[in-house]
Every structure is written in C-alpha cells, then in structure tokens.
Amino acid sequence: GAGVSQSPRYKVAKRGQDVALRCDPISGHVSLFWYQQALGQGPEFLTYFQNEAQLDKSGLPSDRFFAERPEGSVSTLKIQRTQQEDSAVYLCASSPLTGAYNEQFFGPGTRLTVL
Amino acid sequence: AQSVTQPDIHITVSEGASLELRCNYSYGATPYLFWYVQSPGQGLQLLLKYFSGDTLVQGIKGFEAEFKRSQSSFNLRKPSVHWSDAAEYFCALQRGDSGYALNFGKGTSLLVTP
Numbered sequence A: 001g002a003g004v005s006q007s008p009r010y011k012v013a014k015r016g017q018d019v020a021l022r023c024d025p026i027s028g029h030v031s032l033f034w035y036q037q038a039l040g041q042g043p044e045f046l047t048y049f050q051n052e053a054q055l056d057k058s059g060l061p062s063d064r065f066f067a068e069r070p071e072g073s074v075s076t077l078k079i080q081r082t083q084q085e086d087s088a089v090y091l092c093a094s095s096p097l098t099g100a101y102n103e104q105f106f107g108p109g110t111r112l113t114v115l
Numbered sequence B: 001a002q003s004v005t006q007p008d009i010h011i012t013v014s015e016g017a018s019l020e021l022r023c024n025y026s027y028g029a030t031p032y033l034f035w036y037v038q039s040p041g042q043g044l045q046l047l048l049k050y051f052s053g054d055t056l057v058q059g060i061k062g063f064e065a066e067f068k069r070s071q072s073s074f075n076l077r078k079p080s081v082h083w084s085d086a087a088e089y090f091c092a093l094q095r096g097d098s099g100y101a102l103n104f105g106k107g108t109s110l111l112v113t114p
Helices: none
Strands: A005-007 A010-013 A019-024 A031-037 A044-050 A053-056 A065-068 A075-079 A088-095 A110-114 B003-005 B010-014 B019-021 B024-026 B033-038 B044-050 B056-058 B064-068 B073-078 B087-094 B102-104 B108-113
Touching: A005 A088, A010 A019, A019 A088, A019 A110, A031 A075, A044 A065, A044 A075, A044 B102, A075 A088, B003 B087, B003 B102, B010 B019, B019 B108, B024 B073, B033 B064, B033 B073, B044 B056, B044 B064, B044 B073, B073 B087
Parallel strands: A010 A110, B010 B108
Antiparallel strands: A005 A019, A019 A075, A031 A044, A031 A088, A044 A053, A065 A075, A088 A110, B003 B024, B019 B073, B033 B044, B033 B087, B056 B064, B064 B073, B087 B102, B087 B108
C-alpha cells in the first residue's frame, strides 16, 4: 500500500530563497509530524498536526519556518529566506490515531541544501 | 527531561557475529521506546517498540531489544549480523507532549565487514 510520500526528494536553494516542502501522509491518518535531521544527527521534532489543527509548533527553529495542513491531509513546510543552517533532511511522519501507543510512519525525507 | 543517549557513534562487526547497540533514556514515567533503522536515502523503518509488558521485545529482521528499567536502557540485539544490516540505527523515546512526538538519539552507524 501507499506509504508517506514527500516531494521534492532533493532541493537546492540559494541563501535567501523561499522553499516549500510537501508531505502526503497515509490516507486517513490523523496525526502528522515534521522533523528536521541535520547531518550526522537524529531527527528533531519541529511541529505536530492533528487533522488540520497545528497543536504544537514548539520545535520550529525560527519564525522563518511555517507549516500548514489546511484540509487535514497534505501538509506543507515552508521556509522563508533560507539560511545555510537550514540545510538538513526534513522528514514527515503520520500516525493513524492520536495519543500514545501509536506508531509513526515516516516518509523518505526531503534533503535541503542551502548554498 | 526526556532524552535518549546512544553512546556509540560507530560500530563495526563481522558478518555472522552478534550485535548489541546501546540506548539509554531519561524519562520520569514509564517510557515508550522504539528502535528505527535508516538506510542511505531511505526513510526511517520501525524495527520494534516497547510500551509495556514483556521486557524482551521481538522485532523485524531478527532484531530484539531488552528493556531494563533499573539501568534505564533499551539495547538492541541481533544474534547474527548480515551485510544488509549495515545502516544507521536510532533509538527513540515517545514524548509525553507534542502529540507524542519522538525524541531520537543521535544514532549509531553500523558497518558490517566480510
């Protein structure tokens, strides 16, 4: 069956450009998470959606980062005025329910390189 | 604090040898723990999870992990490693907030030699 998909898989941006990263979760999954994985590090939490509601954005590194999930399915992570420190792999994960005990299913990630 | 430590950045084992990857956690309540594997260019794949009950958890690909509350550990093991097991391994702790997002360790890179 279809898993979590992300696009583009690779993105190169010049410093100062805006980028948009897309996540298509597994159909019907209620919870959606974004993580940032810097080179040689583990993923770090950015933000969490329950359906269309963004319930936690405490992990977003700055106000240049913005995420949305307007219809409770596809989500977009937008980074404005990209900086070199934004270079990382951005992972999206979805989960069928909310609460504990739920497995998160991860997409392949988008590798962002800011020059 | 809710955190995960993976003390070994790199581990090298010979094919056919046994494997143990270490994971220590810090959490004030009963932890929900996971092991994920990440191959180059691939997403994270869940190997196994611990929520409660039996402290020895069986996973996919012949992996198992043992939860030891007294040592705050959740080490991953495999009796005989295959070359295809070479990958990055992440231990993760489910947070009590943020929609139960995951706190990951920094990962252990496994190299398998012939």
